[in-house]
Amino acid sequence: MANPITEENRLEALCKSLRNLWSEEDIIDVTQGISAEKxxxxxLTLFGxxxxxxxxxxxxxxxxxxxAWRTEKVSCTVLEPGFFSFSFKSEAExxxxxxxxxxxxxxxxxxxQQCDPDIPDICYDFSYCxxxxxxxxxxxxxVTEAVVRELASKVGEVLEIKLEARGSSxxxxxxxxxxxxxxxxxxxxVVINLGTKKLWIEYKYERLPHFCYSCGRIGHYATACQEIPYASTGMDEDLPGNFGS
Structure with missing residues (x-):
């Protein structure tokens, strides 16, 4: 068993060394404006x-x-495995x-994610899409914008609403x-309450990548699910989806 006094001394020494990592004298001011070229x-840069x-x-x-993007006017750099920067020739592209x-x-x-001139590439958040x-x-x-917005808010942050006609009707x-x-x-x-009755409203997602039918999360198939082991579900691998595509 480790000596508690020795552990305390070790922790104290570590804290002191952390305090010495930098001082006010080490701060460099780069608040001057960023060049128009940069x-x-x-x-025109996206991180992916x-x-x-x-x-x-x-x-x-x-x-x-x-x-997929229907353009040849993009250059790509690998920053690390699975992490890229994309440079486009125009804002429209x-x-x-x-x-x-x-x-x-x-x-x-x-x-x-859109490039920000003051954010290091390792600090972008890719947990939302x-x-x-x-x-x-x-x-x-x-079928109104207000109702659709309310339904959408149960899924996540609402960015845009559209009401689309079915065919010529x-x-x-x-x-x-x-x-x-x-x-x-x-x-x-989600279930909506109309006063006289309740109705089930189904969400269908466009352009879904691979996801798990067991836990409902994007990023893996049911056969690789760690939350709900595939063997315990008794499901077929090609089970029809409940989430759309």
Missing amino acids: LSECK KLYSRPNVNFQAFLSTMKL KRKVLENGPCSFSSNLLVL PFWVHMFGLPFGR HYKIGKAKIKLNLAKPLKTG
Whole structure:
């Protein structure tokens, strides 16, 4: 058993050494303005991280992304396995990529973040990603922006609402662009109260990458689920989804 006095002395010495890592004299002021060239470069740069399976063939990855984004005017740098920077030639090209997301490579979600001139590349948060989510089952009279927004807020942060007609009819369905927390299970739906009855409203997600039918999380299949072992579910691997696509 370790001597408590020795452990205390060790801890005290460690704290002292941490205090000596830097001093006020070591602070360097770089508050002067960022050059227009650097700002322009940053504005046209996106950082991207594969949410699962970081080790991929780079050439296959880049070719697939260019094809999906319908552009050759993008350069890509590998910062570390599964972590990339993308430099675009125009704001329109970059905006098109963000608006048409989310993107996937071989069913692995690619989470994108806009470059910020004052954030180190290791400090970006890739645990959230926007998805379009459809609300199915709403009665005709309840398909309004306010109702769709309320339903969408149960899934995550609402970024945009759309009411879209089905074919040439006047009947519309609602969908919302929602910032999802990738660490949480996908919601399958919600119950609404109409006063005289209750209805189940189903959520259907656009462009879903691979996810787990057992725990409902993005990033792995049911066969690799650590929360609910696959052998205990008795499910078929190709079970039809409850979450849409």
